[in-house]
Amino acid sequence: MDHYRPSVGTKISELDTPCLILDLDALDHNFDRMSETFKDTKVKLREHTKNIKSPALAHMQIRKGGTVGGVCSAKVAEAEVMVEGGIASVLIPNQVVTEDKIKRLCVLAGRADVTVCVDSEENVRDISRIASNLNVKVGIAIEVDTNMDRGGVRSVEQGVHIASIANQLSGLNFRGVMSHSAMFGVPKDDEFKNDEAIKYYKKTVELADAIRAKGIEFDMVSSGETFSYDMAPFVDGITEVEGGMYALMSTMLSYMDGHFKYAAKILGTVVSQPKSNLAVGDIGYRSIASSLNTDDPFLEGYDEVVFTSMHDEACLLTSKGEMPLTVGDKFMLRCPQQDLTVNRYDNYIAVRNGVVEQVISIPGRGCHN
Amino acid sequence: MERPIFKTIGSKVEEIDTPALLVDLDAFESNIQSVHSYFQNQEAKIRPFVGVHRCPALANIQMQYSGHNGGVAVGTVSQAETFIANGFQDTLITGKLVTADKIQLACSLAQRASITVTVDSQENLKDLSGIASSRGVTLSVLIEISSPNGFTGVSDSQYALDLVKKVTEYDGTDFQGLILAYSPTMSGIKSDEVIDSLKPLLDVKSLIESNGIPVNTVSAGSTSNYDLIAKVDGINQVTAGAYALMDVLNSEYQSSLKPAAMVVGTVGSLPRDGLIIGDAGMKTNGNDIGLPRIMNYPDAEIMYLSAEHCNIITTKVKTPISRGDKLFFQPYDVGVTANLFDFIMLIKDGELQSILDVTARGRYR
Structure with missing residues (x-):
């Protein structure tokens, strides 16, 4: 664990590195954008905390408005962190299948409004049995696969079947339908992106309508992502959007940077200058997550310098001409996929106007369970 | 958490x-036994790079198997802080310490442990020496020599010699030897390429010795090539880490x-x-x-x-x-x-x- 908590007022140029910087102006912009989008619409935001991993940040968005008053958390452990941090409603858009983890889920459901997603009858029956034994009610939503070929039912019939069972069993509170979708790569234009978004929303609503046609009532049709957030108000039947990456942004979503600003960055220091056009930084792929699916991190503020490659604990920057950065200078990298990087840090160093304003803990770090 | x-x-x-x-404890100990026993019969010794697993309890098990030189290696000064707090007295920090904060922390650690740092520039050496001497401690220094796929390190042998002379002149720093810059394990590297990559390091060693300055430590290698490098005349330290736990990346070389x-x-x-x-x-x-x-x-x-x-x-x-x-x-x-x-x-x-x-x-x- 890292215990780095610099004092308030420390200049960015004086920070020890690598560290995770949270740009509060950018964060405010992103939270405001969401609250303005959903303030006056039927559909509301349910922020996904797999990206921020901090109840403090989740509360900021909830206070801004436009939300369901709750969040979405990837795992039971992450949901615990949010409930302990005062969040009243959590949706887990994932399957929880082992006996001891279902027990833990049930205990949490005794303290907050907790909904978990299912895609099999067997799993619904397990949750019902354990929840009944513990005398709690767990919210159940049916997960429907849209385009990720991941968890989720593959047909309307299958979804209706599981919903009918969930609606009858004790220990359960049938809540509705959930889907997750992804934009693989960069969409060729906004029209394509928006068409894809609407297609996935409609697939989710299709299942919701079929379940309602069986006389089953519920209030949750949860879907959406950062890439599709602004299309949700145009699709009747969607009640909430699960955006997450918007809060801190990633370069893999650079096509959304007209909507949201880069709020999470890794601050590094140049540690060596082997040639006049090269600089070696102290950030490697342990301190800024990389992946086979994404591009390299992006260096901010230097048009003539490019991020060239990285090792586990160092990176190489190359300049077209003389390198403007010298040993000891600071630089900032934007994350290719920010949630993977936040998951590697224990604290946000939150800055405004070039100085530290606050250090915010990341208690959801490592909550994989 | x-x-x-x-x-x-x-x-x-x-x-x-x-x-x-x-x-798996048995597999872990079998790997340590296998690699450390190799070093028992060599002049070169292993300095386990414990920054790979970051776990002092595992590092303590590694140190129970002879074949090492009594010390460990880590990537950063804050990792060194953890290992020293857990009783490791001799720690090499392979990452460069260029900010005052990091150098100050290394000097605090040097008050109760042996700290070795790597250096590839005169400016950095001056900073290290200045802070160490003002704190009344001594940092051991390895001059880092560039490698084919490495980012850092000195590529000019005369510059390396000048740097060594300065280390010996300055207060607060003690010349310990040379280290080859970290070169990541990549697929398809051949044995003769590994041996060839050592030439600049060994050339600088000869140059320094011909100037009457003893070179106590000459360090190179990693899990993928420890067995090749340990046999090379003149190399007396290998900083390997992944060998104890192993991974897909290194299994190509150490099946x-x-x-x-x-x-x-x-x-x-x-x-x-x-x-x-x-x-x-x-x-x-x-x-x-x-x-x-x-x-x-x-x-x-x-x-x-x-x-x-x-x-x-x-x-x-x-x-x-x-x-x-x-x-x-x-x-x-x-x-x-x-x-x-x-x-x-x-x-x-x-x-x-x-x-x-x-x-x-x-x-x-």
Whole structure:
């Protein structure tokens, strides 16, 4: 664990590195954008905390408005962190299948409004049995696969079947339908992106309508992502959007940077200058997550310098001409996929106007369970 | 912080809450025995690079096997802080310390432990010496020599010699020797390329010695090439780390070493024929430079990892797989994977033996 908590007022140029910087102006912009989008619409935001991993940040968005008053958390452990941090409603858009983890889920459901997603009858029956034994009610939503070929039912019939069972069993509170979708790569234009978004929303609503046609009532049709957030108000039947990456942004979503600003960055220091056009930084792929699916991190503020490659604990920057950065200078990298990087840090160093304003803990770090 | 459900000691490995990082004690000790015994018969000794697993408890087991030179190596000064707090007296920090904060911390540590730093520039040397002498401590210095795929290090031998002379002149620094810049393990590197990469290092060594300055330490190597490098005349230290836990990346070069580190996940969904979804994705396996290997279903194929999930194609798998079944992954790069967990579940004979803290996890500074 890292215990780095610099004092308030420390200049960015004086920070020890690598560290995770949270740009509060950018964060405010992103939270405001969401609250303005959903303030006056039927559909509301349910922020996904797999990206921020901090109840403090989740509360900021909830206070801004436009939300369901709750969040979405990837795992039971992450949901615990949010409930302990005062969040009243959590949706887990994932399957929880082992006996001891279902027990833990049930205990949490005794303290907050907790909904978990299912895609099999067997799993619904397990949750019902354990929840009944513990005398709690767990919210159940049916997960429907849209385009990720991941968890989720593959047909309307299958979804209706599981919903009918969930609606009858004790220990359960049938809540509705959930889907997750992804934009693989960069969409060729906004029209394509928006068409894809609407297609996935409609697939989710299709299942919701079929379940309602069986006389089953519920209030949750949860879907959406950062890439599709602004299309949700145009699709009747969607009640909430699960955006997450918007809060801190990633370069893999650079096509959304007209909507949201880069709020999470890794601050590094140049540690060596082997040639006049090269600089070696102290950030490697342990301190800024990389992946086979994404591009390299992006260096901010230097048009003539490019991020060239990285090792586990160092990176190489190359300049077209003389390198403007010298040993000891600071630089900032934007994350290719920010949630993977936040998951590697224990604290946000939150800055405004070039100085530290606050250090915010990341208690959801490592909550994989 | 990670929040696993802690199981009682003696629990079966299949009962462990997932995703979790497991270390098989027998495989771990077998790897240490195998590599350290190799060094027992060489002039060169291993200095375990414990920054790979970041776990002092594992490092203590490594140091129980002779063949090492009494010290450990880490990547950063904040990792050194952790290991020294856990009793390691002789620590090499391979990352450059260029900020005053880091140099001050190294000097604080040097008050009660032996700290060795690597240097590739006169400016940095001046800063290190200035702060160390004002604090009344001495930092041991290895001059870093550039390598074919390395980022840092001195490439001009005269510059290296000048740097060595300055180290010996300055207060607060003590010339210890030379180290070859870290060169990452990559697929397809041949033995003669490994040996050739040492030439600049050995040339600088000769140059310094011909100027009457003794070179006590000449350090190079990693898990992928320790056996080649340890035999080279003039090399007396190898800083290898992944050998103890092993990973997919190094198995190309060290196939006799055993996979001791594993991520265990659980099948959470079987949404269609030939596809299973597990709970171990990029946040627990890492996907920075390569995909993990599925150990218990060799015919299964990873379709993709997302942040929290793994999509696995099972069309070629003969045995039936059910919801709740376990998936065992060998990390592609164990240094990435160990840094994602706060706890290591130590396993012996398929049962939980103890739970270790990954104390230096997240210590990038």
